[in-house]
Structure formats: structure tokens, C-alpha cells
Amino acid sequence: MKKLVSVVIVLGLAVASVACTSTSTGDDEEDVVVVEGPGAEYQALFEEQIAKPFTEKTGIRLKYATGGSATEQYAAIRASDGDPGFDVTVMTSLELYQGSQDDLLAPVTPQQVPNMANVPQKLLDNTYGVGAIQDIQQVVMMYNRTEFPQPPTSWQAMWDPEYRSGSLIFNPANILGVYAVLNAAELDGGGIDDPDPGFARTAELAKYALGTPTNSAEAVPFMTKGTATAFPYFDGRAAIYSQTTDYDYTVPREGTYALLGSLGIPVGAPHKDAAYKFIDYWLSPEVQQRWALAYNVGPSITGLQFPADFAAKHVTTPEALEKLKIADAETVIRNRTEWSQQWAEAVR
Structure with missing residues (x-):
């Protein structure tokens, strides 16, 4: 397996820091x-x-x-x-x-x-x-304009041998990673009630992928260097970096979350x-x-x-809202810990 650029997150410390966040205003509250x-x-x-x-x-x-x-x-x-x-x-x-x-x-x-x-x-x-x-916001495909003569039309582009070495696999600790797994699962007939095909694709891509970010900011250095090829992103930040880097974004034909x-x-x-x-x-x-x-x-x-x-x-x-997929919240929350464990197994 190709060694991934890994990112470590300590959730317990993060939660503790939020729980202790000071909200004192210095004014009359x-x-x-x-x-x-x-x-x-x-x-x-x-x-x-x-x-x-x-x-x-x-x-x-x-x-x-x-x-x-x-x-x-x-x-x-x-x-x-x-x-x-x-x-x-x-x-x-x-x-x-x-x-x-x-x-x-x-x-x-x-x-x-x-x-x-x-x-x-x-x-x-x-x-x-x-x-x-x-x-x-919607999950879009961010892509390197210098690598793609035309915008990619399918999520499958991330697994294309020509581009997979520049793909990024987002950790489900970030909700972007959850939606990425669901989009991947749907390529092989799975979905939110059957995400296993998505984890199988994640394991396959992990042999070649460039990195495993835990948040969208961690993808920025890859764009700055121009080393990433195609990866999921939210359109809010995608719009920012499409103006400052050689990257653009699109919604593949399979739709998105x-x-x-x-x-x-x-x-x-x-x-x-x-x-x-x-x-x-x-x-x-x-x-x-x-x-x-x-x-x-x-x-x-x-x-x-x-x-x-x-x-x-x-x-x-x-019309655009009608096409957009909204993942069932109860299903995501109930399974997210297990999905994170499956993801960790897939990328190790």
C-alpha cells in the first residue's frame, strides 16, 4: 500500500476545548x-x-x-x-x-x-x-484544471488510474468524509443503507491516494502545490480556491449530498x-x-x-434543491462511529 500523507486528530481534546470555550463578552451580558x-x-x-x-x-x-x-x-x-x-x-x-x-x-x-x-x-x-x-452547501468534485482538459463528469474520476495518485480521502470525523463514502457506495449500487461498497472503494483508492485530510483546510496545501488531482469538497470553500489556485469544481452526473x-x-x-x-x-x-x-x-x-x-x-x-440528496440524520448519527472504524480499516 502506498504510504498516505496522514493527519492525526484527537477528538477528546477538541471536545474538551470547546466545552471550556470562554464566551465572556467583556460587556454587560x-x-x-x-x-x-x-x-x-x-x-x-x-x-x-x-x-x-x-x-x-x-x-x-x-x-x-x-x-x-x-x-x-x-x-x-x-x-x-x-x-x-x-x-x-x-x-x-x-x-x-x-x-x-x-x-x-x-x-x-x-x-x-x-x-x-x-x-x-x-x-x-x-x-x-x-x-x-x-x-x-453541496459536495462537489474539486479538480485540477491543468490535469483535466474538460471538467470530470463522474465521481469515478477519482479511481481513474490516470488521476488516482492525486486523490484525497476525507476522514469521516469530518462530515465531508461521510458523504464521500456514500457517493462512492452509490457507484456500485450501495448507499446509506449499504455503505460497504463505498468502503471497498475507499480501500482500493487508499493504495494510491495522496492524503487523508480530516478537514477542508488540510486540502489547501495540496492545491497550493498543485499535487492533488480530484477530490470531494464543499462548494463554499471550493469557490474561494477556484479563484486563487488552478482548481475548479463541478457536480458529477451521479448527483451529490x-x-x-x-x-x-x-x-x-x-x-x-x-x-x-x-x-x-x-x-x-x-x-x-x-x-x-x-x-x-x-x-x-x-x-x-x-x-x-x-x-x-x-x-x-x-429545481436544484429537488435534485440534491439529504442523508437521513438518524442513520448517519447511529452509524457514524462504526463507519469511522470501517474507514480506518480501509485506509490503514
């Missing part, structure tokens, strides 16, 4: 809504596109606290029995499902968040009554009324369009107009 989410470019965009105009419009102050992954942030909610010290957290629909089962997220309904009336039923079905979906960016309110949040106003603001048409264009994602409401080149790359229409 009675007046501040604390929002916890990803750092880096996400935080910068949030503060400019969401927080500043929200405060200007409502007078409600926001404090952004950086946490870890969505899984780690939910671990902080669970460890604190629903009182982690923040009012709203940026997560995914998977954590919304878990929160609904654990009774650790507050109800979020159209009565509290009127703009949810503009959200398609397909997305509402994945909020489980305890959150809202604010954006849509969605990542549903979501907002949840811990049951112990001290500023629930303001949190509902904040979520409603994010779901307003003007903000939805502004955020989609800034973060390179699809909106969660319908009826918005986007430039043709943007719409061609992201989920912006009811």
Missing part, C-alpha cells in the same frame, strides 16, 4: 446575544454581513465566539446539559436532529421565526422543530427572544441573498435572483 460558530473566514464574513447590520437594524448586540466543528459545539451543549454559555450556535441539520432527541435545543417554529414561512418543506423537514436552516447549515438555540440560552429575532433576520430575503453571495452557498429560501454564473455553481433554485 444582559444586553449581548452570544453566537458560537466556526472561526477564520466564516467569522469575518459573519461580523460584516450579519452581526453589524443586525445590530444597526435592531439595536441588539451580538458577540461571536469561535468554537470547533458543529459536532464539537453540540458536544459542549450536551456536556453542559443545554446551558453552554451561548445563545445561538451555527451547526448542521445532523446536530439539530441530535438536539431534538436529547431535548437540549429550544423549539424554533414559524410562530417564533416568521420568515421560516419562506423555507421549502424539504428543508423544514430537516429542522426537527428545534432550529432553522440558513444556507445550503447536501450540507445544511443550521442555527440552534440551547435550552438554557438566557436571551431566547433576541435569538429568535436574530434567526428571523438571517432568513429575511435581503440577508439570505447577501450571505449566499458572500459565503458562496445556496440560500435556504426560494424566490431570490442570482447571477447566472453563481447559480450554475450553487443550489439557488427549487
Whole structure:
């Protein structure tokens, strides 16, 4: 087996660090809504596109606290029995499902968040009554333009002998790795209820692949050096690096899975009324369009107009949403630990 460029993640330490994240604002906390989410470019965009105009419009102050992954942030909610010290957290629909089962997220309904009336039923079905979906990403194929004269049309390209030595296999510790296995399984007749063909393909690809990243940032050096050929990625970051590297991205003909960016309110949040106003603001048409264009994602409401080149790359229409696959949250959560073990066996 070809030696892989490996990445080590210590989940216990990561979860512990999130559980201990300080959300002290330095201000009068009675007046501040604390929002916890990803750092880096996400935080910068949030503060400019969401927080500043929200405060200007409502007078409600926001404090952004950086946490870890969505899984780690939910671990902080669970460890604190629903009182982690923040009012709203940026997560995914998977954590919304878990929160609904654990009774650790507050109800979020159209009565509290009127703009949810503009959200398609397909997305509402994945909020489980305890959150809202604010954006849509999709798993795309990132490819090296210098290696592909034309965009690849199938996920099979990652296994092509001409390109497999530059493939990247994402660890299921990142949800991108889960969706990559499911896409691979479907190439051989499997799927979420039969992922074994996906792990068989993972084992085959591991003999040649370039690396096994645990998060999207770890793929960046491979793009900077131009050594990666084709690999799965989320369209938000793919759009960024398509402007700064020799890479572009496409959705293969077999279709792909969605990542549903979501907002949840811990049951112990001290500023629930303001949190509902904040979520409603994010779901307003003007903000939805502004955020989609800034973060390179699809909106969660319908009826918005986007430039043709943007719409061609992201989920912006009811037709595009209808084609998108949404993995069953209960199945993913129930099997994710076992799938991670299967993945580790496949790539060792």
C-alpha cells in the first residue's frame, strides 16, 4: 500500500476545548446575544454581513465566539446539559436532529421565526422543530484544471488510474468524509443503507491516494502545490480556491449530498427572544441573498435572483434543491462511529 500523507486528530481534546470555550463578552451580558460558530473566514464574513447590520437594524448586540466543528459545539451543549454559555450556535441539520432527541435545543417554529414561512418543506423537514436552516452547501468534485482538459463528469474520476495518485480521502470525523463514502457506495449500487461498497472503494483508492485530510483546510496545501488531482469538497470553500489556485469544481452526473447549515438555540440560552429575532433576520430575503453571495452557498429560501454564473455553481433554485440528496440524520448519527472504524480499516 502506498504510504498516505496522514493527519492525526484527537477528538477528546477538541471536545474538551470547546466545552471550556470562554464566551465572556467583556460587556454587560444582559444586553449581548452570544453566537458560537466556526472561526477564520466564516467569522469575518459573519461580523460584516450579519452581526453589524443586525445590530444597526435592531439595536441588539451580538458577540461571536469561535468554537470547533458543529459536532464539537453540540458536544459542549450536551456536556453542559443545554446551558453552554451561548445563545445561538451555527451547526448542521445532523446536530439539530441530535438536539431534538436529547431535548437540549429550544423549539424554533414559524410562530417564533416568521420568515421560516419562506423555507421549502424539504428543508423544514430537516429542522426537527428545534432550529432553522440558513444556507445550503453541496459536495462537489474539486479538480485540477491543468490535469483535466474538460471538467470530470463522474465521481469515478477519482479511481481513474490516470488521476488516482492525486486523490484525497476525507476522514469521516469530518462530515465531508461521510458523504464521500456514500457517493462512492452509490457507484456500485450501495448507499446509506449499504455503505460497504463505498468502503471497498475507499480501500482500493487508499493504495494510491495522496492524503487523508480530516478537514477542508488540510486540502489547501495540496492545491497550493498543485499535487492533488480530484477530490470531494464543499462548494463554499471550493469557490474561494477556484479563484486563487488552478482548481475548479463541478457536480458529477451521479448527483451529490447536501450540507445544511443550521442555527440552534440551547435550552438554557438566557436571551431566547433576541435569538429568535436574530434567526428571523438571517432568513429575511435581503440577508439570505447577501450571505449566499458572500459565503458562496445556496440560500435556504426560494424566490431570490442570482447571477447566472453563481447559480450554475450553487443550489439557488427549487429545481436544484429537488435534485440534491439529504442523508437521513438518524442513520448517519447511529452509524457514524462504526463507519469511522470501517474507514480506518480501509485506509490503514
